[in-house]
Amino acid sequence: MNSTATLPAGRFRLGFWTTVFALLTIPFLAITFLRFSKGLGAVTNLSDKFPWGLWIGFDLLCGVGLAAGAFTLTAVVHLFNLKRFEPIVRPTILTGFLGYIFVILALMFDLGQPWRIWHTIIYWNPHSVMFEVGWCVMLYTTVLSLEFAPVVLERFGFHAPVRMIHRLITPLVIAGVILSTLHQSSLGTLYLIVPSKLHPLWYSQLLPLFFYISAIGAGIGMVILESYMSKRAFGRHLEMDLLEPLARAMVVALGIYGLMRIQVIVRNGSYADVLNLTYEGKMFLLEFVLGVLLPVGLLAFRKLRTSPTWLVVGAFSAVLGFVVNRLNVSVTGMERASGIRYVPSVMEVIVSVTLIGIGMAAFALAVRYLKIFPEEKPAEEPEPEGS
Amino acid sequence: MTVGILFDMTKCIGCGACADACKEQNKLPGPVEEVTTAYTWTTVEAREGQYVRHLCMHCLVPTCASVCPVAALHKTPEGPVVYDADKCMGCRYCMMACPFDVPKYQWDRAIPIIGKCIMCTSRVKQGEATACATACPAEATVFGSRADMLKEAKERIRKEPDKYIDHVYGLKEAGGTGVLMISGVPFEKMGLKAKLTDEPPAMRTWQVLSNIPDFVAVWGVFLYGVHWITARRDTVAHHEAARKGPDTIDTTHTGRPS
Incomplete structure (x- = not known):
C-alpha cells in the first residue's frame, strides 16, 4: 500500500458519509431558499431573547478556533525553525483555510443582510470587537490563501509567484500569527461586553486569553485528528514522530488553560454551581472533562502518547471539549439571563452539518488533485491497526 | 444639553397612550404587542400593582453603539441613541450586548433591520418632547433635560419618601441612562435588570481593544x-x-x- 503524493483520481468510492452529505444537499438547498425568502425566523430558533445561536456558537467560534493549528504550525516551522514539522504544514494550512471559508459561508446564513458584509471596510468603528473580528477574518483569510497559494500555483506550473511567496514567507507567517492571536482572542473579547448576562463559570476578564490558549490546544488536537482522518480516508500512515511532540505541546497548552480556568472559578465562587450540579455546573463539567482533564490526563503519559489509538482519543476529546466550551460560552452561559432555553432547529443543524460536509469534500478534492501530503517513502508501511 | 425622559411608575395609569403615540410617530406597522419587538418600541406592563414601561434607556455610553462593527448605532449630541438601517449588516451584536435587551430584530423579513426606540430624535432636534411624553395624560412620562429630569425624580422621592423606593433607576446603571425611572416597588420586581455594573460595559472591551x-x-x-x-x-x-x-x-x- 504505497500512497503517492497525489492519489489515484479515477476510483470514486461512495462511502456512508459521502452518501449522507450528498443526500443532505437537497434539504440544504431548500433551507437556503427559505432562509433568504422568508427570513431568519423561518428556519432558526433564534429570537429577540436569543439572537445568537448555533451558527455563531459552533460555526463561527469553533470554525475559527479549530483552524488555529495553521498559525501554530506555521510558527513552529517558519519562526521556531523546527523544519521537521514541514510535512504536516500543508494539510494544516488547508484545514485552516477551509475552516475560515466555512466560517464565512456560515456568516452568509447568519448575518441578516450578508450582502452588506463589506460594510466593515467602509464604515469603521474601532470601539467594536466585531469590527476587529471582521477585519481579522478578512485579513487572515487573505494570509491563509497566500500561504496555500504555492500549492495551487505549483500544480499549474506558475513558478515565479511561488518564488515570490517563498521570499516573503517570514513576514507572511508573522502577519498570520499576529492576526490569529488577535482573532482567536477577540472571539473571547466579544463576550466581555456581557458581564451581567454570561454565567460566572465562563465570564472572566481573561476570556480573550482563554480563547487564545484553548484554541492553540484544540487546534493542535485538530491537526492530530486530521492526520488520523487522512490516514483512514487516503490510506496514509500516521506521522507519529511528529504528532507525539505536538501532543506534548497540546498537553502543556491545555494544562495551563485548565489551571487558569480553575483559578478564576475558585476566585469568583462559581464553583458552587459545579458542586451543586446545576445545569451550568454539569455543562461545565462536561466541557472540562472532555476538553482538559481527559486529554491532559491521558497524553501526559508517554506510553499513551506514543500509541496511535490513545493519541487520537486524547486529541478527539480535546476537540470535543473545545466545541462544548464554545457552545457553553455562547449558549449555555447565556440562557439563564435570557430566561429561555435555546435548542437549535433541525434546519440550523442541517446547514451547519452540510457546510462541514462541503469543507471535507473540498479537502478530499484538494488531496486528490494537489500536492498536499509529502511523498511517502515506499519502505514505510502504514500503521498496523489502520490497514 | 443631554435630554432625558423620566418615567414614574407610581403615576402611570396603564392607558397605553404612549405606546399608541409611538406607533403613530414612528409609523410602525400592526397593533401594539405584549412585549417590545422590532415593530413595537415601547410597551406598558402591569406588575406588582403598578405599571412599568419598556423602552430604550438611551445610555450615556451606549453599549449598542460601542459594539456595532459598522457604526450603524450612535448617540446624537442631543442624547437619543439612533440607528442607521442603511449601514446595518445584521450581525445582531447590539442585541447580544445591550444590558437592557432593547434592540429587537425583524425575524420575519427577508431584508431585516433592527428596531428600537430612537427617542423621537427628529422631534427632539426641533426642541419638542417625545411622542410618548406628549401623549401621557398622567405626568408619568415627562421629557426635558436629563439634569432637570433627575432633579424632578429626586424631588418627587423627597416629597413622598414613603411612596417611593429611594433610588433613581438609570442614574448609574450601565454608566447612567437618558431614561430615568422611579418606583414604589423594587425595580427588580418590575422586570428591570438588576445587578448592572456602574461602569459602562463598553469600557471592558475598550480596555482590550485600545x-x-x-x-x-x-x-x-x-x-x-x-x-x-x-x-x-x-x-x-x-x-x-x-x-x-x-x-x-x-x-x-x-x-x-x-
Whole structure:
C-alpha cells in the first residue's frame, strides 16, 4: 500500500458519509431558499431573547478556533525553525483555510443582510470587537490563501509567484500569527461586553486569553485528528514522530488553560454551581472533562502518547471539549439571563452539518488533485491497526 | 444639553397612550404587542400593582453603539441613541450586548433591520418632547433635560419618601441612562435588570481593544526576534559543520550538533 503524493483520481468510492452529505444537499438547498425568502425566523430558533445561536456558537467560534493549528504550525516551522514539522504544514494550512471559508459561508446564513458584509471596510468603528473580528477574518483569510497559494500555483506550473511567496514567507507567517492571536482572542473579547448576562463559570476578564490558549490546544488536537482522518480516508500512515511532540505541546497548552480556568472559578465562587450540579455546573463539567482533564490526563503519559489509538482519543476529546466550551460560552452561559432555553432547529443543524460536509469534500478534492501530503517513502508501511 | 425622559411608575395609569403615540410617530406597522419587538418600541406592563414601561434607556455610553462593527448605532449630541438601517449588516451584536435587551430584530423579513426606540430624535432636534411624553395624560412620562429630569425624580422621592423606593433607576446603571425611572416597588420586581455594573460595559472591551496597536508592535518584534535567533543558529551550525568536514553535517534544524 504505497500512497503517492497525489492519489489515484479515477476510483470514486461512495462511502456512508459521502452518501449522507450528498443526500443532505437537497434539504440544504431548500433551507437556503427559505432562509433568504422568508427570513431568519423561518428556519432558526433564534429570537429577540436569543439572537445568537448555533451558527455563531459552533460555526463561527469553533470554525475559527479549530483552524488555529495553521498559525501554530506555521510558527513552529517558519519562526521556531523546527523544519521537521514541514510535512504536516500543508494539510494544516488547508484545514485552516477551509475552516475560515466555512466560517464565512456560515456568516452568509447568519448575518441578516450578508450582502452588506463589506460594510466593515467602509464604515469603521474601532470601539467594536466585531469590527476587529471582521477585519481579522478578512485579513487572515487573505494570509491563509497566500500561504496555500504555492500549492495551487505549483500544480499549474506558475513558478515565479511561488518564488515570490517563498521570499516573503517570514513576514507572511508573522502577519498570520499576529492576526490569529488577535482573532482567536477577540472571539473571547466579544463576550466581555456581557458581564451581567454570561454565567460566572465562563465570564472572566481573561476570556480573550482563554480563547487564545484553548484554541492553540484544540487546534493542535485538530491537526492530530486530521492526520488520523487522512490516514483512514487516503490510506496514509500516521506521522507519529511528529504528532507525539505536538501532543506534548497540546498537553502543556491545555494544562495551563485548565489551571487558569480553575483559578478564576475558585476566585469568583462559581464553583458552587459545579458542586451543586446545576445545569451550568454539569455543562461545565462536561466541557472540562472532555476538553482538559481527559486529554491532559491521558497524553501526559508517554506510553499513551506514543500509541496511535490513545493519541487520537486524547486529541478527539480535546476537540470535543473545545466545541462544548464554545457552545457553553455562547449558549449555555447565556440562557439563564435570557430566561429561555435555546435548542437549535433541525434546519440550523442541517446547514451547519452540510457546510462541514462541503469543507471535507473540498479537502478530499484538494488531496486528490494537489500536492498536499509529502511523498511517502515506499519502505514505510502504514500503521498496523489502520490497514 | 443631554435630554432625558423620566418615567414614574407610581403615576402611570396603564392607558397605553404612549405606546399608541409611538406607533403613530414612528409609523410602525400592526397593533401594539405584549412585549417590545422590532415593530413595537415601547410597551406598558402591569406588575406588582403598578405599571412599568419598556423602552430604550438611551445610555450615556451606549453599549449598542460601542459594539456595532459598522457604526450603524450612535448617540446624537442631543442624547437619543439612533440607528442607521442603511449601514446595518445584521450581525445582531447590539442585541447580544445591550444590558437592557432593547434592540429587537425583524425575524420575519427577508431584508431585516433592527428596531428600537430612537427617542423621537427628529422631534427632539426641533426642541419638542417625545411622542410618548406628549401623549401621557398622567405626568408619568415627562421629557426635558436629563439634569432637570433627575432633579424632578429626586424631588418627587423627597416629597413622598414613603411612596417611593429611594433610588433613581438609570442614574448609574450601565454608566447612567437618558431614561430615568422611579418606583414604589423594587425595580427588580418590575422586570428591570438588576445587578448592572456602574461602569459602562463598553469600557471592558475598550480596555482590550485600545491595547491592540501596542500589542501588534510588541508581538511582531518578538516573533521576528524568535525567527532571527533560530535562523541564525541554523546558519552558525551549518558553518561550523562545514568547517569540521562533511560527515558531521547536522541536518536537523535545532542548531545543536547531533
